[in-house]
Amino acid sequence: MKTIGTALLALALVAHAEVTTFPIVPSATDPQIKQFDDPHWIYVNHDLVTGSQANGVQDRHELLLWLTGTGGQGHDAQGFSKLAADLGYHVVTLMFPNDLPASACARDSNPKGFEDLRMAIIQGGHATYQDGRKELTITRTECIESRLIKALQFLQEKRPRENWAQFLKADGSIHWEAIAVAGQSQGGGHAALIGIKHRVARVLCFGAPKDYNQKLNAPAAWYGLESATPKDRFFAFNHHQDPKGCTPEQLLINLKALGLAASVPPAEVDSEALPFHHARILYTSYPAVTITGVDSEGARTAHGSAILTKHAERWKQVWTYMLTE
Template sequence: MKALLLTALLVSQLSAAPTEGKHYDLTARASEIDPRAKAHPEIGFLLEKGGKPQDVEHASVDTRVPSQGKLVIWLMGYDKELFNHLDSYGMNSIQVCYAREWFDKLYSGPPPKDDLFLSNIRLEAATGEDASEAVDIPKPDSIMERSYQFVKWLDQKNPEGNWKQFLTRDGKGLQWDKVILSGISHGSTTAARMAKAVKVDRVVMFSGPRDQYEVWQKLPSATPESSFFGFSNVLDDGWISDHYPRSWQLMGLQQFGPVVNVDKTPAPYGHTRRLISDADVGGNHGRAHSSAMPGGAAVKDASGKFIHEDVWRYLFTSPIGETGKPVPADPKTRMEQRK
């Protein structure tokens, strides 16, 4: 009888023991996941170049970390350091290949006197809807559809990562209210524009948004304004030229606190949505642009530790319901950029 009780106790303890978990890092080509994915050479949006795939997408999750129930969709090139940070926050993350090469082909200086020229291209790249006459990006090649197809593939290939939690109950789409859109530069600008039209959980904007000649930033937003978070180094040309502060003001982020220098104010930075750094980047404007996010350009201290660890965690995980006090718009910010 004692032996039976001991066996039952052991079985109970084993069944209650937590799973060990694992870090998963996966890649797949968009065109292999979805045969509808096509190249658009007229805007440089390719599947292959020089015999090398151009549509490889990345995903990662660490099941050893308690899940936050959030899916980060990263808009720009894959960066392992960034994804390692997101994994440590308990996020599921994907990087999708989307149409961004058009920028160099369709843009040279101020765009036509159309306040939504670039805006409509970004919207079409995001949704696949016919929003712009300048490009033709169908649904299978949009951010939304490629993200959905990738997550659906991940659910089949990596069920351990619990990607199913981001699919709708009928499996025919993503639960966008669980999505964090993020990017740097062009990617942060497209993320912000997309979130104006599609309600998401949060937007994390590194070194952006730009589109300094346009006014889409002040359009009504499906995503609450309090869900937009920006971070830039002050030596970044986009900051010096008032491109980012202009966008932040048009988006109404002054409702949630002043611009805060993270190198002089500790987390949670007064719960503001506008963060800057004057960390030393050796006078290099290009490095300043990339230094806002985890990666090779980010600033480290004497011990080799990234100095903005708290900033990155704040951007992705701080409670959206906690905000700073409203401040007036800065009259020194150059809002009219065409002059």
């Protein structure tokens, strides 16, 4: 099995054709979009997905949907997105309403608070938090699902040879089974919940999932829902010291509640080689940091370490494993 993983990494390294990277302003795909209009970013190896690149890598006929963290931009995961495109994915890094962290529900009495807030952002709707004292309403036009549909329709019109329409069904809805959903922090939590609600190609979480209810001293209720996506398609890559959203100990409780440690223990990527004993939970201690509080520089560094583009060479094997295992 190690030989197979090494071969997959080799394929990633021989993808020589250029990855095309370009922005799309959300309102250009739908004039009804009025908020969070910073660009989506698109990554595609045009020669690969149109069948004209002869280097052993094939079009996966899968879309990687990247969802950024709170306050993030669509281009935050450039290194990861370019690698995915060279592995045969079409890639959309989506801008969406991301100013409210899910941790706003961390002290709610409602065990469904995290799920309600996330689903309002994912599919549009209304949610309350802080025990009903505050409200969030996201229109269908502004939500993740509608923005993705409009982006894919726009891309199909502008770049038909790349076949972006394959990620939509005949009725115009999302073809989730052809989509790998990934994200960091808030976006990683959205990715995991989408994987619970829809059967997707895979789920990739970085610095996530962080939904732990401090008031109830329990992981979010939605982790225990019946999952439309098999749990062996979920992967999580985190830093051992990451305190953002919940403590490192609570994060591991979340991952176990999600069912990712049921048969294979976590892998330590700093000391293990590909394929990381086929673990679904991956951990690093790089870089070593000093944590003086959840808003300290050390905390921010640990929280973002697993996805930072400046670490792309270090994490190439890990990312390739997560994208292809």
